[in-house]
Amino acid sequence: MIKPSKKLNLRRYLLDASCFGFLILIAVFAIFQPSDEIWRNLSLIFGGLLAALLMGAAGSYLLEKLNVETLGSVIFPDRIQSLSALNKRFPRFWLVQLFLFLIVTFVVGAIKTKASFTELFDEDGFNGAVRLFAGLLSPNMDVLPKALVNIIETVFMAFMATALAIPFAFVLSFLCARNIMKHPAAFAVYMFLRTGLNITRSIEALIWAIIFSVWVGIGPFAGMMALMIHSIASLAKQYSEMVESISEGPIEGIQSTGANVLQTIWFAVVPQVILPYISFTVYRWDINVRMATIIGLVGGGGIGTMLIQYQGQAMWPEVGCIILVIAVVVWMMDQASAYIREALK
Amino acid sequence: MDDIQLKISNLNKVYDNGVHALKNVSFNVKKGEFLVVIGLSGSGKSTLLRCINHLHAPTSGQILFENRDITHLSSSEIRGLRKEIGMIFQHFNLIPRHSVLSNVLMGALGRTGTLNSIFKFFSESDRKRALECLNLVGIREKAAIRADQLSGGQQQRVAIARALLQGPKILLADEPVASLDPATCHSVMDYLRKINQELGITIVCNLHFLSLVRQYATRVIALRNGELVFEGSPQNIDESWFRKIYGESAKEVHIN
Structure with a gap:
């Protein structure tokens, strides 16, 4: 046996x-x-x-x-x-x-x-839903200018969050890549940063928005900070995974010329990762625009805050207009980011 | 004894995973010779070359380079050493997205400051010298082209030019022709012989094909399972030595 x-x-x-x-x-x-x-x-x-x-x-x-x-x-x-x-x-x-x-x-x-099926087909509730949809489907275009101003705020909130996250994530990506941090002391830094980023990432942007709306006050700045923190953690992870998957050959090639660590990273690692980096970043901006809307709901400013105000007063035609604006902008961002990412391949 | 450039005694390399890649390897490299290292894949040839320029740290033993002990070095001393030792690789290890000239200029990284190199402020003499190096390997006209658009043989010549710009005293070549077709293979080997003979740069080269060894080597050492099993002239490798180095069932393949 x-x-x-x-x-x-x-x-x-x-x-x-x-x-x-x-x-x-x-x-x-x-x-x-x-x-x-x-x-x-x-x-x-x-x-x-x-x-x-x-x-x-x-x-x-x-x-x-x-x-x-x-x-x-x-x-x-x-x-x-x-x-x-x-x-x-x-x-x-x-x-x-x-x-x-x-x-x-x-x-x-x-x-x-x-x-519960009884609640799903309850007559009162069902009629309420019909009223809501009727309102949404006949949007009140009077609030369109205000909605446009707000969505621009949201898009810029997402843009600033992404842009400010890039330098932090860029530096962190090398410090969080195992193939760069081989030395025992470096490995300790790697473990520390990795853990920190994992914790940061496991806290949703929504929670960060609540924290920052208390810290810096309700408004787009709080939303931007929340998105930035979340973007740093997410981008650093994606970036560092990219660094970990690069080929070792060019690194040996550059090292063998007597180059120092920074030169090796700049000439052997960066050229291999720059296109995926841009692709991830554009996608992150796209995600951030969508998240910025949600974050507005808890006081992060922008179109989300406007949406929650009208929703609270059950002004469904106005809400319909806002949702329409969000849908169009998110769809455009989605298409643009897909196009850019495709072009970078 | 002055003509001995590299003296390796009882060199051992044990990897972190426990693999004993080099076992008490001892040999000398004379100034200006074309030394070829042969052996099966996994026999320790690559490890041997990488121990010389500290891409891998030697475990024990001694390496003397021009009478300097270079066995154990700090990281800044390693960079200093690497400036004097060029290296080319089986897969060329160029930076694909950079131009040929920019790839060659990376041979000057060791003597260029970090900021200057990042913004590509290489000295005028290095730029001139880079073009001369490209000229030497016959691809000066490709200087502005992206490295990944060249053929394999041309990429290896760019790698040689990069190593030459370092102004090395010795050139390590790790399977330089193993991923090339037979015709290009000879062209690259010819350039190596040219810089060996005309510039007097010592070459230590790992090779697979015995026919190439006979054609280019001035001296040969052979590794088997991390041990040095042969040292001598390429003409002395007869049938019985061949079997000893490559195993009983091996057959010699000729490439012309």
Whole structure:
């Protein structure tokens, strides 16, 4: 008999344990139907989670001993796998596991999102929607000049955010590229910056806008700052991935002439990445115009702020005009950026 | 002993992943010779060349370059060393989007300040010299063309010109013709011989084809699995040596 590999397949246990733990938790909730009181007890929640996870892990260990093919062992197979040793009594256990998991997740999801057909086809609500669409479809063009002034503000907000993000992202991209930061000390800087950028990026631009609308006051400046922070993190990541994928040859070629680090980056790395950089940047501007609209909703200025004002007063024909302006500008930006990116290939 | 330019003793290179690429390699390179290094892929030829100009740091042993110990150097000393050692590569390693002239001028980066080089303020004498180097390899008329529009053989000649602009005392050539067709191959080798004989620049060159070795080398060393297994004149590599270097089942391929 072939010996199974000695190395603990951690990923497999983690996946199976979470899957089983989740199913156990749902079963417990379905059977005992606990009151909302328990959500106030933090230690109970974590204790319950941990217990479920441990039970799941125990279950997955047991199944492994029985040589049952679980989802974890299918997705993360061991290096040495003995097909003949598989348990014959539970063939395709992993398929059952997968479907059970998906069905339970779907049912729980439906309950949690309070999905309801009665509300979707409720007469009052439906009539309201009809009124809204009627308003939107007959836009009031009187607000067009004001909408245009505001969308220009939004486009410039996005432009400034992108433009100001470029130099920061450019410098960061080299400091966040593993193939540049090989030296141990440099690697520490790399890890620090990478982590920082990942955290920055995981905070949505919307949240940054709320932070800056308190910091610098409601208005386009707050929106611009929010977009800039988010753009720096996103561009630096995209740029640095580009730097990581360049070919080493030209670097060796330039290094062998006795060039220093800056010269090597400038002559061997920059020419290889400049076109993708421009392409990413144009796309980022395009994304920023769309995001700037949303950010306006929380006080970032521009067309978004105007939109939320009219929406709050249920002035649907005016809102219709604003949405029309947004749609046209976003479509134009989208086309232009696609055209530029295509031309750069 | 004065004519020994490069003295390598007991050189070892162990990569971070544990691969022992060079094992106690010792040999000398005399001033003005055309030394060819042969061996299978993975025998350590490339590593050997890269240890000489510190593209890879040697692990242990000693390298003497013109009686200077260059085994362990600081990064600024490495840059100083590289100015005196030119190198050309199998894949040319030019900057594709730059012009031929601009590529050649990169040979002067070592003696040009960072800001000056970034704004392309190379000295007048370097510009003149760059054109002379291009002339020497016969492609002066291509100076304004983008490097990636040249054929492989022409790109390798640009790489030679770039290395020449450094004013090197020694030129390392890592498989310079391995990605070229047989006809271009000879043209590039001829230019290497020309700068070896006319400018007196020492050449250490990795090669695959034994027929080229016999034609161009003044002396040969052979590596097998990181060890030096042969040192002598190209005429001395007979059938039995050939099998020793390339393995029992190897057959010699001739290219003309």
